[in-house]
Amino acid sequence: MIKTPRFTQLQLADPGNEQHELITGLTAAAAHFSPKYFYDLLGSRLFDAITCLPEYYPTRTEAGILRNQGEKLASVVPHEAVLIDLGAGNCKKGMSLFDFIHPSRYVAVDISVDFLREALEEVQRQHPDMTLDGLGEDFSTEFRLPSELRLNPETPKVFFYPGSSISNFGPDEALVFLKQIQAYCVKNPKSGLLIGVDLVKDKATLEAAYDDALGVTAAFNKNALLNINQRIGADFALADWAHVALFNTEQLRIEMHLEAVRDATVHWTAQGDGKRTFRQGDRIHSENSYKWLKSSFEALLREAGFKDVTAFTDENEWFSLFWAS
Template identity: 40%
Template sequence: MNMHVAVQARAHQLDPQTQSFATDVLDGLSRPQKSLPPKYFYDDRGSELFVAITKLPEYYPTRTELGILRARAGEIGALIPPDAAIVEFGAGATTKIRLLLAAHQVAAYVPVDISGDFIAAQAEELCADFPELAVYPVAADFTAPFALPDAVRARPKVGFFPGSTIGNFEPQEAAHLLGTFRDILGRGARLIVGVDLEKDEKLLVPAYDDAAGVTAQFNLNLLARINRELGGDIDLRAFAHRAIYNRDQHRIEMHLVSRRDQTVRILGERFAFTAGETIHTENSYKYSLPRFRTLAEQAGWTLQQSWTDADGLFSVHALERAE
């Protein structure tokens, strides 16, 4: 961490959440390869845009994962204790969790996400449709340890991490994250994880660079958020969205590309861009089944079962905490 950056962020007397955002932005834009953490995509507007992305014809992960969850809901539900609490890390729209709740009765649901207002609204809708379900929304950064609500601590716990969000983390970070989930959920825990699989880039790239430009809006919204929350003066028209497949690293990369030479200002700091220079905003790693199993084992989980669609595009895995 650049110490000047940390001091600069603290000097503006921001609330703790905004200060963390500021520190990460100033630090990321100070690096030789400018970067921004993808977790900051998901303010209220970003969350809305991501829901729109999941409905696009090019974006196969959501509909394919939903197909697996529908087809295998009974098998997955059989692995969930009847009095369990399901803890969804990075909860967004409730479409996927509804499939599990409809197939298997559980006692409680704990949606966890950094966007507190969004998950509170989603939780309210869920309570209306499942009146006997106790719902306890938690506004937290799920990448760091946090306390579960007192009401669920004594219950068996099943983590739910769909959507291939695990792919947004560097492999070593992904292993650390799975280890954090292991610690949060506690002894006897289980974890259901969605993982995108390796495939031809002719399918991959359009999923992250759709014809309607929704993913471009999602990427550029990160700059709009910087302007709004950190007083930036970034001209969004001066940046373009780019998605590429890095075959050697097994990952899709998303970047924001400077269309011209320019300087932007954020919290009194200046950041110069040359034409064509990029801000690396997201990776989405793609796994083979054996590589994900190895990753899970490194994090202290034992693979119970894996399911894929008929075309081998996506996978869902049931893990059990290794004691």
């Protein structure tokens, strides 16, 4: 009989706080919301579809590095450690490490709890003997490994943060996040972080990756409005909004926005009735995805306290995995 993965759910952000955060963002002079609101169940499925698109090079490039350089990677990353997959999504990248580093236990962390449960059941089917834990957590403000997991602080840990998800943080926030992970690594000299980072490249390639011809990324962006409708009782109408993705060459980041195609008044019922009128052309900023130079990201890891850093890149230097211990 196949085991059922254990699941621990940290108190995800208090719904009242989330509503406050959303309404504050939507009523700000420059309207915005956090990219974490992309990831309800449908959003996670849409992200999976994005990873299959010809324009979306990050997933296949990173998976190629893991496949082609797995042996080299296995010579620096500890074996039989606890593998902690941050923003695990469908867990496929985490699973691809199993044959190389033979983790003793796999802990998958994600905000998209229902999607993570499904993904972990599949991991358990494929690896019936592996000890699996799911951890439902929003780590955008603080990352915590709860005591319920009963992880020995001294056991070697491999934190795995693939998909360039770190890119949703600006450089200062990324540093804070990396320091939190580094603090969990200091108890055992073998512990470390294996992190995937998308590198600066030409604007056309970057913009196409976030604005595909099929319109899947547009659907992913607009689905956040449906998620927000649920969370704050809002009435965003999808037909009023268009997907915009552009590379900001000064900040070295892809920005995703939703742009009003006509004047649109949006109402919500949470936290007292509210509304905002957006004029045609007004935008709501929905995501930043920072692109890094290999040398700058390596410097950031060192600033966070990691001492040894090894980089693994593809032949075009489009994407880099770093092992930092």
